[in-house]
Amino acid sequence: MTSTQPENKTTKNAKDDRKVDSVQYAPVEAVFRIPDGLDLESETVVESWTVKLGTLHIYYANGEDKQIEWVYGPETDLKFAQETTIEDADVYCIEYEADYKEKVEKEELQEKKRREAERV
Secondary structure, three states: OOOOOOOOOOOOOEOOEOEEEEEEOOOOOOEOOOOOOOOOOOOOOEEEEEEEOOEEEEEEOOOOEEEEEOOEOOOOOOOOOOEEEEEEHHHHOOOOHHHHHHHHHHHHHHHHHHHHHHHO
16 A cells, blocks of 8 residues: 655654554445425424434424434445555654653653752
8 A cells, every 4th residue: 555645755754753654544424314394403393413323313392203214324444544644643643652761761861960950
């Protein structure tokens, strides 16, 4: 699989320039039939409506509830990505464990030096 990014941008993951692979899958979509003559946005007829677990739930102002299954629903295949892009890890606030350990060690060393300076 190849990735998409500008030609002049490096894709090499390095300690000072961390990279991640951002993967896009096909969009997920489900479609529901709305009952004839019903305006889901009409507050005098519909109290609220929501979609949960592949079912459209309509809560009518008169207390009646109706559940509608999708006409067609998501057929997401997570086995194969639609697109992949190598991006800066900072975009996703991802920190590599080795970098984190190094950062902590530096902070501990700085703290130790600060304490030693206070003793003098």
